[in-house]
Amino acid sequence: MPVAHHAKTIRQLIAAALAAATLIGAAACGTAQNATDSTNASASSDAGSDAAFPVTIKHALGETTIDSQPKRVAAVGWGADDALIALGVIPVTMQKNTYGKTVDGFLSWTKQALDDKGVSKADMPQLHDESDDIDAEAIASTEPDLILGPYSGITEDQYKTLSKIAPTVPYIKTAWSEPWRDEIKVVAEAIGKKDAGDKLIADLEQTIADESAKYPAIKGKTAAVLYMDASKLSSFSIYNTLDTRAQFLNDLGFDTPDSVKKISENATSFYQDVSAENADQYADIDVIVTYGTPDLLAALQKDPLLSKIPAVKRGSVVVINDDTVLANALNPTALSIPATTADYMKMLGEAAAKVQ
Numbered sequence: 509m510p511v512a513h514h515a516k517t518i519r520q521l522i523a524a525a526l527a528a529a530t531l532i533g534a535a536a537c538g539t540a541q542n543a544t545d546s547t548n549a550s551a552s553s554d555a556g557s558d559a560a561f562p563v564t565i566k567h568a569l570g571e572t573t574i575d576s577q578p579k580r581v582a583a584v585g586w587g588a589d590d591a592l593i594a595l596g597v598i599p600v601t602m603q604k605n606t607y608g609k610t611v612d613g614f615l616s617w618t619k620q621a622l623d624d625k626g627v628s629k630a631d632m633p634q635l636h637d638e639s640d641d642i643d644a645e646a647i648a649s650t651e652p653d654l655i656l657g658p659y660s661g662i663t664e665d666q667y668k669t670l671s672k673i674a675p676t677v678p679y680i681k682t683a684w685s686e687p688w689r690d691e692i693k694v695v696a697e698a699i700g701k702k703d704a705g706d707k708l709i710a711d712l713e714q715t716i717a718d719e720s721a722k723y724p725a726i727k728g729k730t731a732a733v734l735y736m737d738a739s740k741l742s743s744f745s746i747y748n749t750l751d752t753r754a755q756f757l758n759d760l761g762f763d764t765p766d767s768v769k770k771i772s773e774n775a776t777s778f779y780q781d782v783s784a785e786n787a788d789q790y791a792d793i794d795v796i797v798t799y800g801t802p803d804l805l806a807a808l809q810k811d812p813l814l815s816k817i818p819a820v821k822r823g824s825v826v827v828i829n830d831d832t833v834l835a836n837a838l839n840p841t842a843l844s845i846p847a848t849t850a851d852y853m854k855m856l857g858e859a860a861a862k863v864q
Contacts, residue, residue: 560700567658567680569667574654574675577700582652582674584642585660587688587841589633591695592656593621594842595704600650604635608835615836617847642666648673658694659686659752659839685750685778688712688840712845713759719849720761723857731762731795731856733838735779738800738807741814745779746790748772753838757797760853762860765792784813793819795859797826799835824862826855 564573580600583589589602604613611619613635622632636646642662647655647670655676662670662678670676677698679686686694689709696705720726733753735745747753749764749772758764767790771780782790796819798804804827808820819825828834834855837848 563697565677567678569678572675572677574698578654580652582647582655584657587659587691588656588695590618590841590843591692594708595701597699598627599633600652601634601636601647603638609833616833617843621843644669656695656698658691682750687755692842715846716759719853723853725857725860726761729762729794729860729863730765731757732765732768732793734796734798736798736800738804741811743781743783745781747779748775750775751778756840767792787813787817791818794863795824800827822862824859826859
């Protein structure tokens with residue numbers, strides 16, 4: 509699976525111990541802070557309560573205690589940055605995005621939210637690289653007092669390295685599989701804003717309900733997210749029920765196909781590779797959502813094996829172009845949901861209407 513599609517393979521970090529130790533020591537001893545403070549500018553009025561601390565969060569790699577109100581929060585992985593910003597906290601650093609439609613390394617809705625909050629260019633979050641591994645040195649240089657990555661693939665070695673920089677919260681149960689509601693809850697608890705997190709979730713659920721109600725054709729239909737490549741049709745991949753892409757389709761009103769439930773039963777990863785020879789086993793998918801280019805559907809309909817899938821044959825396929833805003837939106841976040849759900853639902857509704 510392409511790395512660009514929001515960490516579809518779990519990234520590895522082998523930090524150089526001496527270099528990391530040097531930076532960590534410098535970060536721990538340093539007293540100066542740069543202009544980008546997690547509670548600066550417009551975010552300061554939304555600060556959480558010191559009364560909420562200490563907070564202990566249990567996760568897949570142990571537990572992390574946050575003793576006091578964090579002021580400089582680093583975001584790792586997917587979506588924690590959006591949750592922080594939606595809750596009024598500007599991260600000191602977050603991953604640089606290069607896939608899809610981006611603005612100076614930020615996803616479009618993230619950049620818009622930062623602009624709406626009046627964050628100046630000098631106070632924007634610094635961007636670190638996570639394309640192959642997590643740049644611990646860059647994170648340490650921002651002197652965070654908390655590192656949040658509930659939707660990430662942080663390994664034990666990475667966790668040990670990052671925890672020497674600041675208290676670190678990795679994924680809670682399974683790597684790269686944190687549901688968007690749970691991610692918001694974890695982020696909100698970690699920064700002392702539990703009530704605000706609950707309200708944010710309720711508001712986002714209302715947005716989803718309002719948009720999905722516009723398309724009654726989806727009722728009783730099944731849908732799944734796949735990855736299909738027009739240049740390599742001998743196989744494809746299906747995102748299983750561990751993945752937030754599949755879970756989001758349920759939020760939007762679709763049922764999970766039995767075929768996808770079956771491959772999800774003992775899954776330890778969030779996707780399953782499937783040979784095109786077994787395409788007929790997925791005839792119960794009414795609507796297929798897939799990343800790809802505009803020529804993909806035509807290529808699928810010409811393929812002797814994949815064309816046998818009823819959804820492909822009738823054209824109830826939503827192709828998400830790699831260079832569009834929606835390319836980054838299938839994994840929902842606190843900021844992507846209000847920014848993109850209307851457009852996504854329109855495409856899904858049109859595809860569902862083709863199912864008789």
